[in-house]
Amino acid sequence: MLQFKLVLLGDSSVGKSSIVHRFVKDSFDEFRESTIGAAFLSQTIKIEDKGSQQEVVIKFEIWDTAGQERYKSLAPMYYRNANAALVVYDVTQQDSLAKAQGWVNELKTKVGEDDLVICLVGNKLDLCTEEGESSSKPKAVESSDAEGYANEQGLLFHEVSAKTGEGVKQVFQSIGEKLYEFKKHELANSKGRQGAGGDTVNVQLQRPSTNDATSCCG
Amino acid sequence: MDKEGGGNSSGGRQQSGKVTNISCPVCGESIEGLTKLNNHLDIDHGFDNGSPEVQKRNSKNPKTSKVQQIVKNHWQRPDSYGRAVCQECGSSSKKSNAFINCRKCGLIYCNLHCKNIIKLNTDAQYDPLHGKWYACCYRCFSERPGYNDYGSFVDKTSSFIGLRETKNEDKRLRLLQLENRLVRLVNGIASIHAKCKSSILMSFTMRNEASELERTVTPWRNDRGVLDCSVCFKPFGLTLWKHHCRLCGNIVCNRDETGCSSEISLQHLVNAAKDLPYQQKVSDLAEIDHSIRLCYKCIRSLYGERKFKKDLQKPKPQLLSLCESLESTSKLITDTISHMEKFMIRMDDSKIAEQIPKEEDMTESKKMRTKLLRSVAMYNSLARQVSRITPANPTEAKIKRSVQVASSTFINEKILSLKRVPGMIDDSPRTSSPIREPDKVKSTDLLFNNLTISEVKKYREELMVLKEQKFLVESMIEEAKKQRKFDEVATLSTNLNELSEQIATTQGNLGEQGFT
Numbered sequence: 256m257l258q259f260k261l262v263l264l265g266d267s268s269v270g271k272s273s274i275v276h277r278f279v280k281d282s283f284d285e286f287r288e289s290t291i292g293a294a295f296l297s298q299t300i301k302i303e304d305k306g307s308q309q310e311v312v313i314k315f316e317i318w319d320t321a322g323q324e325r326y327k328s329l330a331p332m333y334y335r336n337a338n339a340a341l342v343v344y345d346v347t348q349q350d351s352l353a354k355a356q357g358w359v360n361e362l363k364t365k366v367g368e369d370d371l372v373i374c375l376v377g378n379k380l381d382l383c384t385e386e387g388e389s390s391s392k393p394k395a396v397e398s399s400d401a402e403g404y405a406n407e408q409g410l411l412f413h414e415v416s417a418k419t420g421e422g423v424k425q426v427f428q429s430i431g432e433k434l435y436e437f438k439k440h441e442l443a444n445s446k447g448r449q450g451a452g453g454d455t456v457n458v459q460l461q462r463p464s465t466n467d468a469t470s471c472c473g
Numbered sequence: 474m475d476k477e478g479g480g481n482s483s484g485g486r487q488q489s490g491k492v493t494n495i496s497c498p499v500c501g502e503s504i505e506g507l508t509k510l511n512n513h514l515d516i517d518h519g520f521d522n523g524s525p526e527v528q529k530r531n532s533k534n535p536k537t538s539k540v541q542q543i544v545k546n547h548w549q550r551p552d553s554y555g556r557a558v559c560q561e562c563g564s565s566s567k568k569s570n571a572f573i574n575c576r577k578c579g580l581i582y583c584n585l586h587c588k589n590i591i592k593l594n595t596d597a598q599y600d601p602l603h604g605k606w607y608a609c610c611y612r613c614f615s616e617r618p619g620y621n622d623y624g625s626f627v628d629k630t631s632s633f634i635g636l637r638e639t640k641n642e643d644k645r646l647r648l649l650q651l652e653n654r655l656v657r658l659v660n661g662i663a664s665i666h667a668k669c670k671s672s673i674l675m676s677f678t679m680r681n682e683a684s685e686l687e688r689t690v691t692p693w694r695n696d697r698g699v700l701d702c703s704v705c706f707k708p709f710g711l712t713l714w715k716h717h718c719r720l721c722g723n724i725v726c727n728r729d730e731t732g733c734s735s736e737i738s739l740q741h742l743v744n745a746a747k748d749l750p751y752q753q754k755v756s757d758l759a760e761i762d763h764s765i766r767l768c769y770k771c772i773r774s775l776y777g778e779r780k781f782k783k784d785l786q787k788p789k790p791q792l793l794s795l796c797e798s799l800e801s802t803s804k805l806i807t808d809t810i811s812h813m814e815k816f817m818i819r820m821d822d823s824k825i826a827e828q829i830p831k832e833e834d835m836t837e838s839k840k841m842r843t844k845l846l847r848s849v850a851m852y853n854s855l856a857r858q859v860s861r862i863t864p865a866n867p868t869e870a871k872i873k874r875s876v877q878v879a880s881s882t883f884i885n886e887k888i889l890s891l892k893r894v895p896g897m898i899d900d901s902p903r904t905s906s907p908i909r910e911p912d913k914v915k916s917t918d919l920l921f922n923n924l925t926i927s928e929v930k931k932y933r934e935e936l937m938v939l940k941e942q943k944f945l946v947e948s949m950i951e952e953a954k955k956q957r958k959f960d961e962v963a964t965l966s967t968n969l970n971e972l973s974e975q976i977a978t979t980q981g982n983l984g985e986q987g988f989t
Contacts, residue, residue, distance in 0.1 A: 291941065291945065292938065292941055292942035292945045293942060293945075294945075294949075295946070295949055295961070295964070295965060295968075297958075297960075297961060297964075316961075316964050325934065325938060326938055326942075328934070328935040328938055328939075329938055329939070329942055332968075332971055332972070332975060349825070
């Protein structure tokens with residue numbers, strides 16, 4: 256099993272915690288209180304190795320940071336050796352994209368670019384898609400704008416809704432795949448460098464994740 | 474059989490222990506033994522410390538102990554199963570001591586909800602005058618006539634103002650009287666002086682006449698029976714002489730250390746109160762060599778206000794003027810910041826609407842920036858000037874300290890909005906703002922050790938956040954241990970170590986400025 260550290264960044268009240276809870280617990284709380292400091296959660300997913308058609312289990316250790324300005328100084332500690340960063344913005348709030356871009360810049364300057372998978376995520380898609388209803392808000396951030404920016408910066412890009420769960424799984428799935436790809440490259444490189452010296456066999460010593468619904472010891 | 478009718482003292486003299494019949498000296502009743510006689514005297518004739526009332530009550534105790542009972546027939550009874558239910562909380566019990574009837578309305582309550590007491594008469598009606606205290610429920614307590622939640626409320630403002638006005642009126646009248654007396658004294662002395670200016674015995678005659686005049690202007694208080702000074706209350710004696718104040722006539726001492734009274738030359742008196750209607754010109758009075766004794770109270774009421782007004786006209790001390798300019802500068806800064814913030818919001822709005830900012834808006838914002846930076850720099854330099862002043866007295870030292878504290882608090886308060894200023898400009902169209910940046914840092918570098926105030930603030934905030942997070946992670950570890958998720962415990966522990974390291978670093982940065 257591969258373990259990856261993932262950190263969520265973004266302006267306050269864009270729905271970072273909601274996304275994580277949707278992903279980890281598949282639940283949504285309409286009245287979630289704002290996060291204090293940084294919360295820790297973990298979840299495993301399965302992805303398919305494109306070469307060997309085998310299933311690979313990936314475990315995410317997720318640090319859900321607080322978006323409030325006050326906790327900004329905590330963020331570096333969590334993104335410093337993270338493998339992936341989820342930069343979240345609110346599709347109904349233009350400002351939040353600007354803040355997200357700020358985070359992306361900070362990540363690019365502080366962390367080596369090639370070690371880190373950054374994924375730009377626009378949340379609260381449900382607010383815009385409820386067409387015809389009085390409660391729907393205009394979409395302040397066009398998908399094309401954000402996507403253009405993401406392509407330009409070489410980021411993954413998704414639009415999700417933590418409330419309906421739309422697209423949340425895909426975000427982590429795509430991150431997992433990308434991370435796995437990286438890992439494979441890395442392994443291949445190191446193996447190449449080690450040469451034919453070691454016919455090492457990797458034995459998985461850890462027992463399978465208890466988060467797995469099929470596992471007996473929950 | 475000793476004596477008859479010898480008063481109760483006859484019993485006292487009885488030494489023998491044998492039991493004899495003694496007749497009571499008061500009523501003649503024959504009583505067995507001294508102790509019984511004593512009791513008889515004490516109880517029936519009330520010789521015990523002269524409080525026959527008490528004795529009477531004691532003796533009648535068995536009869537009067539049946540105090541008239543309060544009516545109970547309206548009481549609510551427990552139901553047929555002997556169960557009682559509290560009206561307030563609905564709890565029920567069969568125990569008789571767990572419940573109590575409200576003595577007024579008779580309903581059943583639990584002990585918790587019948588804690589108020591109220592004065593009731595025997596008919597269980599509220600009677601604040603003759604009633605006795607009985608337990609009652611909150612409803613009866615609060616519904617009794619005259620009850621409110623806040624107690625009685627009387628507006629005394631008008632009567633207070635009235636009192637104050639009469640008092641002030643009295644004070645003004647008294648002052649007028651003193652002033653009149655002073656004027657008459659001065660006038661009289663001036664005329665005496667004019668009369669005997671040419672005489673050889675000038676000083677002698679003048680003193681005599683002046684002393685007579687003083688007594689006519691002010692009725693002197695009779696000094697017989699006055700034992701101590703009316704100002705300092707020290708008793709008079711051989712060394713402490715009695716003196717009369719020439720204006721109010723009161724008797725005071727002349728101790729230097731208390732300044733109860735002092736002899737003041739006419740010239741000074743007149744000079745200090747030039748506005749009074751003297752007959753002669755003030756300058757003419759200067760040549761008269763004569764002093765008048767005034768008590769402390771008269772000096773204060775006559776000259777206190779005048780001195781205050783005069784002091785106001787004096788140039789202010791440096792500290793005060795600096796303080797005032799600090800005040801006005803701080804006002805300017807606050808105004809500019811709020812103005813600027815509004816302006817920025819407007820600029821942002823226009824930016825969202827994708828309008829190109831107007832040229833005059835740009836110059837306006839630049840102007841405001843410069844103004845703000847200048848005033849902050851000014852504030853800073855003023856604050857430094859204050860810290861350089863050497864205080865002349867303890868009061869000034871106190872003022873100085875307060876001003877310093879206030880100014881650093883002000884800077885601390887404004888630092889956030891000040892820091893945002895360059896950022897706000899940057900967000901709006903790119904102009905020459907980066908060049909200004911060094912200025913900014915300079916203007917706020919009131920130093921704390923080697924850190925600027927803003928840095929100290931930042932580090933402190935960071936430290937607080939870090940400690941909070943450490944606590945959170947610690948509780949997360951506990952939680953994970955409980956759930957037997959040991960792989961998570963490992964991750965969290967690593968993070969905890971990182972946090973501790975970071976806390977140590979930040980604390981090191983803060984040095985003395987950290988919290989303990």
